[in-house]
Amino acid sequence: MAAGHDNEMGTKGSTLEHYLKSPTLLILVFVVLGILVARIMGMSTLDTIMTVMYFMGIALSLNIIMGFAGYVSFGHAVFLGLGGYAYVLMVYFIKPLADLQNTGYGLGAFLVAVLAGLFAAAVAASVGAAVLRLRGAFFAIATIGLDFTALYLFKAVVPELNPEQFFGAQIILPADRIVEKDLVFNAMFLTLVILLAVNYYIRKSPFGVGLTAIKEDEDAAEVLGVPTTMYKIVAFTLAGFFTGMVGALFSLNGGGVDETLFNLGHSIDMIVMIVIGGLGTVLGPVIGSLIYFELYDLLLVHYPGVNLIILGVIVAIVVLFFPEGLIGLLRKYRVRGVRLRDVLE
Amino acid sequence: MEEILVVDGVTKRFGGLVANNKVSFSMRRGEILGLIGPNGAGKTTLFNVITGVYRPDEGRVIFKGEDITGKPPHVITRKGIAKTHQIVKPFNDMTVLENAMVGALFGKRAHQITIGQAKEIARRSLELVGLADKADEFAVKLTLRQKKMLELARALSAEPELLLLDEVLAGLNPKEIEEALEIIKKVKVERDLSIIMIEHVMHAVMNIADRIVVLHFGWKIAEGTPEEVANNPEVITAYLGDPRYALRFVKRKGGGE
Numbered sequence: 001m002a003a004g005h006d007n008e009m010g011t012k013g014s015t016l017e018h019y020l021k022s023p024t025l026l027i028l029v030f031v032v033l034g035i036l037v038a039r040i041m042g043m044s045t046l047d048t049i050m051t052v053m054y055f056m057g058i059a060l061s062l063n064i065i066m067g068f069a070g071y072v073s074f075g076h077a078v079f080l081g082l083g084g085y086a087y088v089l090m091v092y093f094i095k096p097l098a099d100l101q102n103t104g105y106g107l108g109a110f111l112v113a114v115l116a117g118l119f120a121a122a123v124a125a126s127v128g129a130a131v132l133r134l135r136g137a138f139f140a141i142a143t144i145g146l147d148f149t150a151l152y153l154f155k156a157v158v159p160e161l162n163p164e165q166f167f168g169a170q171i172i173l174p175a176d177r178i179v180e181k182d183l184v185f186n187a188m189f190l191t192l193v194i195l196l197a198v199n200y201y202i203r204k205s206p207f208g209v210g211l212t213a214i215k216e217d218e219d220a221a222e223v224l225g226v227p228t229t230m231y232k233i234v235a236f237t238l239a240g241f242f243t244g245m246v247g248a249l250f251s252l253n254g255g256g257v258d259e260t261l262f263n264l265g266h267s268i269d270m271i272v273m274i275v276i277g278g279l280g281t282v283l284g285p286v287i288g289s290l291i292y293f294e295l296y297d298l299l300l301v302h303y304p305g306v307n308l309i310i311l312g313v314i315v316a317i318v319v320l321f322f323p324e325g326l327i328g329l330l331r332k333y334r335v336r337g338v339r340l341r342d343v344l345e
Numbered sequence: 346m347e348e349i350l351v352v353d354g355v356t357k358r359f360g361g362l363v364a365n366n367k368v369s370f371s372m373r374r375g376e377i378l379g380l381i382g383p384n385g386a387g388k389t390t391l392f393n394v395i396t397g398v399y400r401p402d403e404g405r406v407i408f409k410g411e412d413i414t415g416k417p418p419h420v421i422t423r424k425g426i427a428k429t430h431q432i433v434k435p436f437n438d439m440t441v442l443e444n445a446m447v448g449a450l451f452g453k454r455a456h457q458i459t460i461g462q463a464k465e466i467a468r469r470s471l472e473l474v475g476l477a478d479k480a481d482e483f484a485v486k487l488t489l490r491q492k493k494m495l496e497l498a499r500a501l502s503a504e505p506e507l508l509l510l511d512e513v514l515a516g517l518n519p520k521e522i523e524e525a526l527e528i529i530k531k532v533k534v535e536r537d538l539s540i541i542m543i544e545h546v547m548h549a550v551m552n553i554a555d556r557i558v559v560l561h562f563g564w565k566i567a568e569g570t571p572e573e574v575a576n577n578p579e580v581i582t583a584y585l586g587d588p589r590y591a592l593r594f595v596k597r598k599g600g601g602e
Contacts, residue, residue, distance in 0.1 A: 206450045206460065213447045216436035223396055223430075225422035225451030225503060280438075339481075 023343045024283055028196050031286055039185065046181055053188050054250050055293050059273035059285035060195045061242035065235045066271065067279045068208055070215030074140040075147030076243060077266035079120040083244025084251035084261045085154055086116035091177050098177050106186030109179050113187060113248040120244025121237050128236040151262040170258035178255050188249045195242050199282045203345065211235055212280060272315050278325030283344055287326055349374040349507055349539045355404035357390055364390040366563040377533065378541045379554030386560040388543045389431055392509050396428050397421040423455050427505035429496035431512045435484035442480040444495055445470050445502045452503025470498040473532050490521050501532060510542040514549055522549055529553065551575065
């Protein structure tokens with residue numbers, strides 16, 4: 001019996017074997033371990049590591065709709081803001097949730113962030129059904145509209161919620177409502193691992209194949225049987241959910257939230273990281289966010305004042321000459337007969 | 346014999362333009378039906394109505410006894426109707442094999458097969474149309490003939506019972522047309538298919554089709570065997586123009602077999 005089982009595994013290739021053969025997965029594991037090692041060995045400050053995870057997190061979230069399905073959401077910061085405000089408002093006003101977020105080595109904060117993510121996801125799902133009918137630039141503009149709508153809504157409503165304590169739309173969490181940064185790290189780390197797994201799973205699943213078909217030619221995809229509307233909404237909702245979670249934990253880490261979380265700059269950060277790394281892959285946003293973070297940091301240190309101008313020029317050069325990004329470029333080549341696309345996807 | 350498809354009084358308007366006007370016909374399982382007519386006769390529109398891309402203003406489409414009128418395209422594909430596009434629409438950034446896999450993953454057995462099984466189905470389709478050696482190429486690199494065959498392979502991977510071919514021969518040279526016709530005949534037998542083909546390459550469709558439906562300005566003006574249609578005075582004036590020309594097709598059919 002056992003022998004027969006082994007035999008079957010041998011001929012068809014076991015799942016484990018398949019995953020071990022996938023260098024992408026190994027690279028992803030290395031990245032995750034790298035973050036852990038950097039954290040445990042104290043190679044970087046906790047804030048630096050949190051920023052790296054934040055960048056990687058938002059890039060991987062947007063990747064689900066932009067990288068796989070080809071829908072560039074220019075207003076995706078809206079979900080960052082929705083998640084951030086949802087989290088902060090929940091722990092500010094609801095005592096049990098404030099207590100929960102300090103439990104379980106960060107698991108509590110993770111669970112509250114899931115609630116915040118669900119709020120962002122609900123908005124994404126209901127709005128997605130409408131805006132995902134639009135294509136290309138029109139979709140991008142519609143999501144910007146959504147972002148501004150949410151921004152002005154929060155600016156108007158938040159000050160009314162607690163006029164004595166809130167200064168405009170800014171909320172600073174009181175000392176009994178914040179979470180120790182070690183625990184926030186754990187929650188963010190768990191979120192990032194799940195995000196990587198979800199991205200990887202989508203890339204390898206029929207769902208991912210369908211999304212890629214939508215990116216390539218949506219009409220052809222529909223006629224070939226891809227339920228395009230449903231797939232787009234699911235992808236957009238997932239992207240909204242995870243962006244919301246990252247926004248929640250990012251706000252918790254900063255001890256509060258303000259309306260700058262809705263800034264278009266955050267949307268552009270996400271898009272640029274995906275473009276630098278390469279669309280439609282899992283490694284793209286991971287590598288892209290690391291490069292972007294390093295560049296951002298280097299330029300800020302060495303050329304303060306003009307750092308964003310230089311960054312803008314670099315981004316323009318990438319988009320002009322390497323529109324497929326780093327991974328997109330590499331996957332076209334062979335090294336000693338091995339197609340890099342087999343290795344990098 | 347069992348009727349696989351019934352088109353019943355289908356009318357489709359675009360503003361003031363009536364692209365299909367009360368078009369009715371039915372086809373038996375295993376038939377090859379030629380759909381011909383001058384440019385703008387409403388042939389592609391009719392395909393789009395059958396596959397659910399357009400919802401007809403009037404009339405019904407019955408597939409295997411079930412009313413599928415107005416169902417979304419992906420649902421109809423899953424029921425067993427596949428289509429190739431007149432203007433080829435390969436997924437350029439995917440390999441040839443991956444293109445065909447999309448057909449398999451979302452076709453008749455959507456959500457029931459694994460990626461691995463889809464790969465096998467796709468490989469067999471590519472073999473049938475002679476693209477097996479191009480499996481790992483990116484679709485963008487194919488020639489027009491190969492892209493047309495990829496459209497066919499993608500449709501076949503959906504494992505359809507009814508295959509709609511929209512000008513699959515257009516733009517091919519005579520030798521390629523011969524090869525393509527052989528492939529179509531072969532897959533029809535091997536996959537037990539019913540086929541409707543829109544075609545402008547007249548001698549080809551007259552050769553391969555069991556029956557022909559002729560559209561003109563949205564109306565069905567004739568239906569019958571290739572001989573009957575080619576001898577139909579209305580068809581000759583409306584479409585073929587010169588009666589002698591029309592007769593030549595029929596003769597070629599006799600000579601070819």
